[in-house]
Amino acid sequence: MHIIESGNVAAASGVKLARAQVIAAYPITPQTPLTEKLSEFVDAGEMQAEYIPVESEHSALAVCIAASSTGARAFTATSANGLLYMVEQVHWAAGARLPIVMCVVNRGIGAPWTVWNDHQDSISQRDAGWIQLYACDHQQIIDTVIQAFLLAETVSIPVMVCYDGYLLSHTYMPFDVPDPDKVDEFLPAFKPAYALDPKQPANLNTVTLPDIRPDVRGNLAPGYMEIRHNLHVDLRRAIDKVAEIDARFQKIFNRGGHPFIEPYCCEDADFIAVCLGSLSYQLRDVVDELREEGLKAGVAGLRLYRPFPEQAMVELLAKAKGVVVFEKALSYGNQGALFTDIKAALYPGPARPFVKNFILGLGGREIKTADLLKTFREACTQGPASIDTPQWIGLKL
Amino acid sequence: MSVNSTILSLPEEELVHPGNRACAGCGLSILYRIGLKALGRNTILVVPPSCLTVLQGLYPIAATQLPCLNVTFASTGAAATGVIGALKALGKTDITVAAWAGDGGTADIGIQSLSGACERGENFIFICYDNEAYMNTGVQRSGTTPQGVITTTTPIRGKLQPKKDVPAIMAAHNLNYVATGTAAYPLDFYDKIMKAKTITGPKYFHLQTPCPAGWGFDPRYSVKIGRLAVESGLFDLYEIEHGEFRLTGASLKLLGKKRQPVAAYFESQSRFRALTEEMIADIQKQVDEKWAGYEQKMAKKMKE
Ligand SMILES: Cc1ncc(C[n+]2csc(CCOP(=O)(O)OP(=O)(O)O)c2C)c(N)n1
Ligand code: SF4
Ligand SMILES: [Mg+2]
Numbered sequence: 001m002h003i004i005e006s007g008n009v010a011a012a013s014g015v016k017l018a019r020a021q022v023i024a025a026y027p028i029t030p031q032t033p034l035t036e037k038l039s040e041f042v043d044a045g046e047m048q049a050e051y052i053p054v055e056s057e058h059s060a061l062a063v064c065i066a067a068s069s070t071g072a073r074a075f076t077a078t079s080a081n082g083l084l085y086m087v088e089q090v091h092w093a094a095g096a097r098l099p100i101v102m103c104v105v106n107r108g109i110g111a112p113w114t115v116w117n118d119h120q121d122s123i124s125q126r127d128a129g130w131i132q133l134y135a136c137d138h139q140q141i142i143d144t145v146i147q148a149f150l151l152a153e154t155v156s157i158p159v160m161v162c163y164d165g166y167l168l169s170h171t172y173m174p175f176d177v178p179d180p181d182k183v184d185e186f187l188p189a190f191k192p193a194y195a196l197d198p199k200q201p202a203n204l205n206t207v208t209l210p211d212i213r214p215d216v217r218g219n220l221a222p223g224y225m226e227i228r229h230n231l232h233v234d235l236r237r238a239i240d241k242v243a244e245i246d247a248r249f250q251k252i253f254n255r256g257g258h259p260f261i262e263p264y265c266c267e268d269a270d271f272i273a274v275c276l277g278s279l280s281y282q283l284r285d286v287v288d289e290l291r292e293e294g295l296k297a298g299v300a301g302l303r304l305y306r307p308f309p310e311q312a313m314v315e316l317l318a319k320a321k322g323v324v325v326f327e328k329a330l331s332y333g334n335q336g337a338l339f340t341d342i343k344a345a346l347y348p349g350p351a352r353p354f355v356k357n358f359i360l361g362l363g364g365r366e367i368k369t370a371d372l373l374k375t376f377r378e379a380c381t382q383g384p385a386s387i388d389t390p391q392w393i394g395l396k397l
Numbered sequence: 398m399s400v401n402s403t404i405l406s407l408p409e410e411e412l413v414h415p416g417n418r419a420c421a422g423c424g425l426s427i428l429y430r431i432g433l434k435a436l437g438r439n440t441i442l443v444v445p446p447s448c449l450t451v452l453q454g455l456y457p458i459a460a461t462q463l464p465c466l467n468v469t470f471a472s473t474g475a476a477a478t479g480v481i482g483a484l485k486a487l488g489k490t491d492i493t494v495a496a497w498a499g500d501g502g503t504a505d506i507g508i509q510s511l512s513g514a515c516e517r518g519e520n521f522i523f524i525c526y527d528n529e530a531y532m533n534t535g536v537q538r539s540g541t542t543p544q545g546v547i548t549t550t551t552p553i554r555g556k557l558q559p560k561k562d563v564p565a566i567m568a569a570h571n572l573n574y575v576a577t578g579t580a581a582y583p584l585d586f587y588d589k590i591m592k593a594k595t596i597t598g599p600k601y602f603h604l605q606t607p608c609p610a611g612w613g614f615d616p617r618y619s620v621k622i623g624r625l626a627v628e629s630g631l632f633d634l635y636e637i638e639h640g641e642f643r644l645t646g647a648s649l650k651l652l653g654k655k656r657q658p659v660a661a662y663f664e665s666q667s668r669f670r671a672l673t674e675e676m677i678a679d680i681q682k683q684v685d686e687k688w689a690g691y692e693q694k695m696a697k698k699m700k701e
Contacts, residue, residue: 021486022479050482055513059475062468062510066443066479069466072486074479088469196464196480198439198492203459205467207450213457221457 001177007168010138010175011077011103011161012037014145016047017183020075020101021190024052024063028082029115030165031105035077057082061089061102068098069204071195073149075100079165080107080114080121087125094129094231096205099152099159099190101145106277106328107165108363116364117165118328119276123305123337125160129231131238132306134276135163136262139175140303143255146178147245150187154245155238157231162305164278166364178253186252235307242304260309261316262301265291269298271380272317272353274342275326276302279367283326286372295380302338310345317346320353324379326372327390328361335390354384360393367394402584402591408434417460419452422616424580424606424623425526426452429497431583432524433463435590440493441466441480445473445507447499448533448608449526471506473498474514477521493594494521500541501531504563515570515599522593522600525563528608536611544680545672548611555671567601568637574600576636576645580607581623585634585646592636605632613667622665629657630684633691644691651688652695659684 005013011034015023023042025035041047050067054060057078064074078086083104093100104122108114122132133148135141141163148159163169194202208224215221222230239260246259264284266272271290273283280301290297300316317323323346327336334340339357346352356379361367371393412433419426425448433440442465444450450467454460468476477496484492498507503525511523530548531537537550540561547555568575574596578586586604593600607623609616626632627647634648644652659681663669672680 022482024475024479024482048486050486052478052482052517054475054478055509055516056475058469058471059478059510059513062472062475063479063482065472066466066468066476067483067486068479070441070480070483070487072483074483089472092469196441196466198441198464201462201464203453203456203461203465203467206453206456206459207467208456213455215457 002174003177004172004174005138006033006170006172007138007141007163008034008105008170009037010142011145011163012041013177014142015075016041017178017180018101018146018149018187019073019189020049020149021072022050022052022063022067022074024054024060024074024076026054026057026060026078026082028057028079030107030169031077031079031082031103033169034103034105057086058089061086061093061100064100064102065089065093065096065098068100068192069096069196071190071192073190075102077103077105079105080109083121083125084109090125090128090130093158095228097156097231099149099156101148101152101159101161103145104160104162105165105169106162114363115165117167118362118364119162120329120362122160122162123329126306126337129157129235130306131157131159131235132304133159133161134301134303134305135161135168136278136280136301138168138173139255141168142175142177143249143253146183146187147249151238151241151245153190154241155234156193157235157238162277167278182252186249239304239307239309258303260302260304260312262303263316264299266298266300266316268296270296270321271298271324271376272320273297273299273324273326273376274302274338275299276305276328276338279326279328279361282367282369283372283376285369286376289373290377290380293377295377297376297380305338308341308345313342313345314349317342317353318349318351322380322384323353323355324376325355325357327357327359330359330362330390335388339390357390358393359390365394402587404584407431407587410434412438412462414460414462417452418454419448420610420616422609422619423448423452424608424619425449425528427580427583427619428526428578428586428604428606431587432497432590433461435587436463436493436495436522436594438463439491440495443468443473443477443480443494443496445470445498445502446533447502448528449497449499451533470502472510473502473507474510474512474523477523478514478517478519481519481521495524496521497524497526499532500525500527500529501539504540504561512570515567515572515601518598520597520599522590522602524602524604526604526606527563528606528611529560530611532608532611545676546668547671548668553671564601564603564637570599571640572601573598573639574636576601577603577605577632577634579605579623579627579632579634581620581627582634582646589636589645611668614665618665622662625657625662625665627651629659629662630688631659631662652692656684656688
């Protein structure tokens with residue numbers, strides 16, 4: 001069924017179709033309408049879930065962590081300072097291997113206060129051990145939310161579904177709401193590996209020593225380092241699962257096909273722009289324009305940021321002459337995090353395209369297509385020098 | 398109190414294994430053992446970092462036989478909410494959910510999530526064991542450290558501020574049940590847990606658990622010191638059931654009797670060494686006033 005709705009309603013509709021059983025939420029712009037919508041679904045009896053209006057984001061994720069540990073499918077959503085307020089829990093959820101799904105409706109971080117979009121919030125959590133998926137439009141939001149539950153439960157790792165505040169969360173676009181029966185076929189009920197149960201008592205997340213240690217029967221149990229190593233290995237394995245789940249989704253719903261990176265005009269491209277989120281769709285106009293000018297340009301929207309799909313990235317970029325990374329986030333004092341990741345991925349290859357970095361749109365600064373066009377064109381024509389210092393677009397000093 | 402257990406009527410089954418990692422003479426380990434007997438096997442525990450985390454054992458060995466979720470320091474009330482929410486969603490309604498936290502995890506960093514869970518009316522039992530400092534990190538002051546106490550962060554003059562009255566804060570949430578307990582009178586605690594299990598909504602327990610390591614006394618005197626706190630009228634056993642306050646057990650028996658001087662309690666522990674005669678006299682006066690109030694209330698009730 002096609003409807004015209006906001007990105008937040010697309011996300012809420014995905015959560016409803018996925019039959020989340022426990023939802024915890026705390027208001028923060030621009031996420032708020034998403035969880036308001038969920039409370040409406042639950043209150044109206046359209047959705048069977050425990051909706052828990054908590055007193056903070058730290059508690060929102062605490063509820064999800066405990067609910068997931070007890071065997072329920074759990075969901076929360078947040079933005080910016082809300083995400084930062086729950087950081088301890090973000091890392092905890094990954095370490096405890098809980099398949100929680102959380103929408104991060106991307107917004108800049110204070111100080112100073114901003115409610116507008118950039119990616120600093122979710123990028124700051126890239127090392128937490130979560131899977132991070134980014135959506136570029138409303139259809140991808142609803143589809144990705146549904147896929148995220150299956151992915152999380154397949155690998156026992158929490159998943160963040162990130163999408164742009166306001167640009168996607170508060171804009172209205174047509175999208176297809178998948179058929180509920182088909183979603184049930186795609187996403188079976190949650191069967192936890194272990195759930196808190198008085199009949200099978202276990203002590204979860206106990207203090208764990210640096211070294212391996214025998215249990216009372218003499219069997220060796222892993223130490224902290226083994227447990228963390230397993231998380232990393234399983235995150236790497238999740239890359240294949242992302243592809244498998246996308247293929248399965250495509251078979252049932254006839255959408256998808258680009259689980260890691262969504263390319264536009266990249267096959268023969270000499271110059272490829274890379275970015276996260278809705279910006280990649282804005283850059284398609286720029287690419288069309290540059291193509292008309294005779295520059296072989298393309299754009300790649302990264303869908304999976306963690307685990308980082310190096311192989312797919314290298315395959316896409318290796319034949320290009322130049323790569324231009326546009327980022328709405330910055331590792332302050334260094335450079336854009338995605339820029340660093342892309343250079344690292346390309347480094348071992350025999351032919352390395354030049355790679356340039358542009359920072360833009362922080363705190364909702366308007367990204368003008370004309371500026372993108374000029375910047376991308378110049379970056380291509382000015383040639384091969386890789387510049388490590390990021391350049392800023394739209395800065396008015 | 399309707400029930401009155403004796404040591405012989407307690408369940409024989411031990412849910413806390415002997416030989417756990419608590420210090421010798423730990424007041425917490427006395428009440429944990431008795432408390433789990435009262436809670437019974439059909440319980441899920443939620444525990445934040447504290448001495449109890451250590452008592453529970455180091456992976457892969459656990460000191461208890463109940464399912465237990467270890468959670469982050471500030472999140473106990475919210476984590477209990479999550480367990481309850483999941484149990485509801487899964488249709489499992491007969492399981493008791495009990496959170497068990499230290500004074501820091503309750504009164505300081507954990508008060509937000511505890512208050513939230515109580516305001517939402519979550520059906521669970523929250524047990525705060527108050528050893529009156531951050532013991533697990535090496536005896537730093539907390540919101541419930543009494544005035545004058547020497548800790549590693551109040552090393553010379555002692556704590557300048559008085560103790561935070563957490564049961565009163567929790568009673569202000571209009572809970573159906575708030576109770577105190579002490580390691581010196583474990584049966585009083587046992588009976589109160591048994592009662593709490595029959596009451597719906599949030600139930601709050603505030604337990605005094607003497608701590609030889611942090612309070613500075615010989616481990617053999619834990620119970621004696623706990624009793625002295627009650628007999629001097631410093632720590633009172635009571636329950637507030639549906640808003641009605643009543644003294645229980647040894648504190649109830651103290652009505653109309655002569656109490657021990659508070660100085661006797663202070664002399665028993667090295668943490669009070671910074672208290673001056675003047676401060677002690679002042680505290681004695683406060684305790685006398687509090688008890689005069691109890692006596693008056695009792696006399697009024699008798700008349701009615
Ligand atoms: C967010 C966070 N801050 C600080 C700590 C360090 N910490 C662990 S236990 C503890 C003290 C606990 O005190 P209390 O709750 O009174 O329990 P006790 O150790 O006294 O039994 C502290 C400060 C932590 N684990 N997490
Ligand atoms: S430090 Fe105190 S509370 Fe902690 S285990 Fe030792 S005696 Fe018990
Ligand atoms: Mg303490």
